[in-house]
Amino acid sequence: MEYVLKTTQLSKLFSGVPAVNRANMNVKRGDIYGFIGRNGAGKTTMLRMVVGLASPTSGEMELFGSKDLNTQRARFGSIIEAPALYPFMTAKDNMEVQRRLIGNPQKDEIKQLLKTVGLDDTGNKKVRNFSLGMKQRLSIALALLGKPDVLILDEPTNGLDPMGIMEIRELVTKLNRENGITFIISSHILGELSKMATNYGIINKGILVEEFSSEQLEERCKKCILIKTPKCPEVTVILDEIAAPGSYEVVDGNTIRLYQYMDNPSYVNQEITRRGVYVDAISVEGQDLEGYFMDLMGGIDRE
Amino acid sequence: MNNLLSADFFKLFRRKSFYICLAILLVLIVISAIATKTLINTEALPADQLESMGFNISDMSAANQLAATFADSDTFSLLMAIFVSLFICTDYSSGAIKNTCSRGYSRWKIYLSKLTTAWFVAAVYIVSSIIVRYLAYGSLFEYGTITSGMMTEFLMICGAELLIFMALSSIFVFISTLAKNPGIAIAVNVSLSMFVALILQLLDMFSKLDVNFSKYWLVSISAEISHFDIAEGVIVRVLMVSAAYIVAFMTFGFSLFQNEDIKV
Numbered sequence: 001m002e003y004v005l006k007t008t009q010l011s012k013l014f015s016g017v018p019a020v021n022r023a024n025m026n027v028k029r030g031d032i033y034g035f036i037g038r039n040g041a042g043k044t045t046m047l048r049m050v051v052g053l054a055s056p057t058s059g060e061m062e063l064f065g066s067k068d069l070n071t072q073r074a075r076f077g078s079i080i081e082a083p084a085l086y087p088f089m090t091a092k093d094n095m096e097v098q099r100r101l102i103g104n105p106q107k108d109e110i111k112q113l114l115k116t117v118g119l120d121d122t123g124n125k126k127v128r129n130f131s132l133g134m135k136q137r138l139s140i141a142l143a144l145l146g147k148p149d150v151l152i153l154d155e156p157t158n159g160l161d162p163m164g165i166m167e168i169r170e171l172v173t174k175l176n177r178e179n180g181i182t183f184i185i186s187s188h189i190l191g192e193l194s195k196m197a198t199n200y201g202i203i204n205k206g207i208l209v210e211e212f213s214s215e216q217l218e219e220r221c222k223k224c225i226l227i228k229t230p231k232c233p234e235v236t237v238i239l240d241e242i243a244a245p246g247s248y249e250v251v252d253g254n255t256i257r258l259y260q261y262m263d264n265p266s267y268v269n270q271e272i273t274r275r276g277v278y279v280d281a282i283s284v285e286g287q288d289l290e291g292y293f294m295d296l297m298g299g300i301d302r303e
Numbered sequence: 304m305n306n307l308l309s310a311d312f313f314k315l316f317r318r319k320s321f322y323i324c325l326a327i328l329l330v331l332i333v334i335s336a337i338a339t340k341t342l343i344n345t346e347a348l349p350a351d352q353l354e355s356m357g358f359n360i361s362d363m364s365a366a367n368q369l370a371a372t373f374a375d376s377d378t379f380s381l382l383m384a385i386f387v388s389l390f391i392c393t394d395y396s397s398g399a400i401k402n403t404c405s406r407g408y409s410r411w412k413i414y415l416s417k418l419t420t421a422w423f424v425a426a427v428y429i430v431s432s433i434i435v436r437y438l439a440y441g442s443l444f445e446y447g448t449i450t451s452g453m454m455t456e457f458l459m460i461c462g463a464e465l466l467i468f469m470a471l472s473s474i475f476v477f478i479s480t481l482a483k484n485p486g487i488a489i490a491v492n493v494s495l496s497m498f499v500a501l502i503l504q505l506l507d508m509f510s511k512l513d514v515n516f517s518k519y520w521l522v523s524i525s526a527e528i529s530h531f532d533i534a535e536g537v538i539v540r541v542l543m544v545s546a547a548y549i550v551a552f553m554t555f556g557f558s559l560f561q562n563e564d565i566k567v
Contacts, residue, residue, distance in 0.1 A: 051405035054564040073407030080405070084398035084567075089317055097399075100313055101406060103306040142402065 002029045003065060004150050004182050005050060010059035012045050019045040022059065023208040025201055027184055029149075032176050034197030035186040036293060042206040043186040044081060047154050050184075051078045064149075074102070077143030078152035083135040084142075087128035091119050091138050094127060095145065102146040113141040117171065133164035140171065150182045151175070157192055169196055190293045202293070223286030224257040225265050227272075229279040232256060235272055242271050254280075307408060307416035315390065315420055324386040328428060329435045331378055336439035339363070364447025365440040367531075369457050372429075372436045373464050376525035377497060383428065383468065384475050384492035387421050391479035392488050398567045414480070414560045418553065421476050425468035429461065453531060460528055463541045467525045470548035471496070474521075477556040483567070496522055519544055 005027040012020040020042045027033045037043045048054040050061070052073050063072035085094050095110040114120040117137040127135065136156060143151055153172075157165045173196050175181045187193045193200075194217075201211045212220075229235050232250055239248050239258060247260040261268050262284055269282050315321055342348060343363070373379065394400040394417075403413055437446075449457070475492045482488040500523045503516040510516070517523040524541050 048564070051401075052407065053401055053404055054566075055562075070407040070409060073405065076405065076407075078401075078405050080401055082398055084401045086314070086317075086393065086397050086399055088319070088393075093313075093317055097310050097313055098402060100309040101306055101403060103309075 003027065004029050004031075004063065005184070006062045006065075007050075008060045008062075010046070010049065010061060011057050012042075012049060012054060013057040018206045020049070020056075020203075020208075021206040023203070023206075025208055026211060027150075027182065028199070029182055030176070030180060031199045032172065032183045032185065032197045034193035034200045035184060035203065036188065036190060036193065036200060037186070037203035038188055041203045043203055044154055045206075046203065046208075047078070047080055047152055047184070047186060051076060051080060051152060053080060075149045076152060077145070077148035077150070078154075079136075079139045079143050079156060080152070080154045083132075083139035085127045085135060085138060087126065089127060090124055091122045091127065091130075091141075094138060095142060098142045098145050104146045109145060109147075113144055116144070117141045118167070133160050133167075136160060136164070136168065137171075140168070144175070144181075147179070148181065150184065152184045154186045155188075156185060157187065157189060165192060172196055190290045194290075217292070221286060221292045222259065223262050223284065224259050225261060225268055226281070226283050226285040227256040227258060227268070227279055228254055228281040229256070229272075229277070230254060231277050231279075234275075234277045235279070238272050238275055238277065242268070257285075304412050304416065307403070307412060308419060310403070311416050311420040312423070315424070318390065318393075320386055320389050321424065324382040325428060325431060328379065328382050329431060331375075332372075332432060332436050333439045335375070336436070336443050340443045363440065363444040365437045365444065366447030366449045366453065368440040368444075369433065369437060369449070369453075370460050370531050371529050372432050373460075373525050374529040376467075376522050376529070377500070379428065379432070379468070380471055380496035380522050380525075381493060383425060383471060384496045385489055386424060387472055387475035388479045388482075388488035388492050389485055390421065390424075391417060391476055392483060392485035395483040395567050396485060400565055400567060404565050410561045411557045414476075414556055417480075418473060418476050418556070421472040422469045425472050426465060429465055429468060433461070456531055456533070459538055460533070463528055463538055463545070464525060466542060466545040466549070467521050470545040470552070471521050473549050473552040473556070477552045477559070480556060480560055521545065521548060 003026055005025060007023055007025045009022045009024065010020060011018055011022055023042075023046060025046065035043050035047070045054065049056050050063075052069065060067070061069065063069055064075065066072050086097065089097070091114060092110060095114065099107070099110060111120065114122075117140055119134060119138055119141065122130070122134070127138065130138065140151075140153070140156070143153075156168050160168065169192065172183055172185065176183055176196075185193060185197070194214075197214060199211065199213050200217060202209050227235060232253055232255075235256055236248070236250065239256070243258060243260045248256055248258040250256050258268065265282055265284055269279070272279055394403070404410070441447075474495065475488075478491050478495070479488040482491060499520055500517065503520050503523060506516050518527075518540065521544070524544060528537060528541055
């Protein structure tokens with residue numbers, strides 16, 4: 001599996017205070033990597049180091065398996081923080097500056113991309129007169145010029161209305177699916193990210209605390225009946241009788257998760273006790289993604 | 304590097320301020336020619352007083368006036384200061400500098416591209432000023448004859464003036480990169496072009512040191528070579544001073560831009 005981004009113990013200190021602290025970030029080709037953290041957690045600082053706007057205080061970074069970062073950065077497109085556009089120019093002129101910057105000889109691509117982001121009919125309207133959503137979409141078009149392999153979007157839905165957010169989401173999903181572009185998207189709007197991300201990285205107070213796939217996340221958020229008992233072997237025998245094969249898992253010596261009968265946990269309890277086995281606790285567990293992330297962040301904060 | 308220059312030049316030609324500053328410069332040259340003509344025609348001032356003000360009223364031909372294009376270098380440097388500040392700082396105020404710096408170009412190339420664009424602006428302003436002054440004085444007075452000796456000296460003056468304004472641009476680009484804010488950059492750069500010459504003149508008047516500070520400031524030396532028959536050695540000093548400024552401020556600029564985080 002090819003990694004488009006791999007950092008090792010990457011740190012950035014501002015006046016001795018770490019904004020990013022020994023982060024090991026791994027993004028595989030084809031991922032939509034949701035980079036999650038609260039405001040000020042270090043997301044933007046991390047992304048700025050990746051694209052070369054800030055230099056790391058320590059640590060290492062590889063882009064496409066190479067340490068020749070400047071060469072590989074030409075394969076990246078990015079929008080870091082607010083849209084970066086010339087207000088006195090039209091959408092087309094802004095695109096032209098970027099086209100020249102990346103040395104892309106194909107002028108047709110500008111028209112094509114403006115159409116993709118729905119800005120092909122803005123004519124001579126100057127960017128200063130664009131709405132935030134239009135600016136955001138134009139930034140995405142700019143970042144897409146030259147067909148980058150990776151697109152980094154830092155809070156791309158900030159300030160957008162629900163329709164704008166949906167448009168960005170659909171665009172990201174489409175580009176990932178059809179053009180194979182890898183996305184790294186930072187956000188603190190978890191519900192939005194969870195609709196498109198295939199992998200996640202959680203950063204809190206500069207520390208990249210965890211990386212996991214959407215499957216792993218789904219697994220963690222899956223609803224289940226949590227059975228706490230010192231008699232796990234006996235309970236599993238009973239579950240083999242009453243539940244479908246593979247519908248439960250033994251988490252540790254005292255805990256079993258059952259993914260069946262969520263609407264009728266008393267039946268499970270009744271069946272277990274009827275066979276003379278007692279449990280310490282039986283409850284329905286599970287939460288939505290947002291709740292999971294909030295718990296994770298809260299957990300980190302408490303540690 | 305070609306890509307960077309291509310993008311910077313595209314931005315340059317899309318900027319209204321580039322044309323506005325140039326237009327102001329050229330209009331001022333024309334107004335100055337008309338004012339001179341009026342002053343001489345109306346005989347509002349005696350001839351000897353006009354001579355003492357730097358007017359060679361015995362020969363006001365365009366040919367003879369060519370070298371005097373840079374006599375009012377304050378205005379020239381003022382407009383350069385304003386334009387360069389706007390050109391460099393817009394990249395920061397709009398955040399567009401991020402688009403350049405995140406595309407894998409080395410920082411020194413990005414800086415050099417901006418510096419080259421500013422030098423180009425200086426060259427355009429210089430050439431336009433010469434042409435407009437020649438045409439203005441030619442149509443108001445007479446065109447006169449440019450001898451081969453005059454042409455040689457004039458080309459030498461032009462080269463030296465170009466180097467002076469490249470040096471000034473290097474300072475303006477450095478200050479603008481440091482300030483990042485158009486307002487602050489314009490304030491500092493305009494102050495530099497307007498007041499440093501004045502301060503150095505005062506210093507020369509009152510200093511007991513055996514140094515003529517004005518000889519080493521770009522705006523002052525620009526005015527110093529704005530006539531024919533320049534004393535021997537002056538051009539060499541001008542070239543050396545200008546080159547020193549260019550090297551110094553390029554070095555400062557490179558090291559500043561190389562090491563800084565882009566925080567817009």
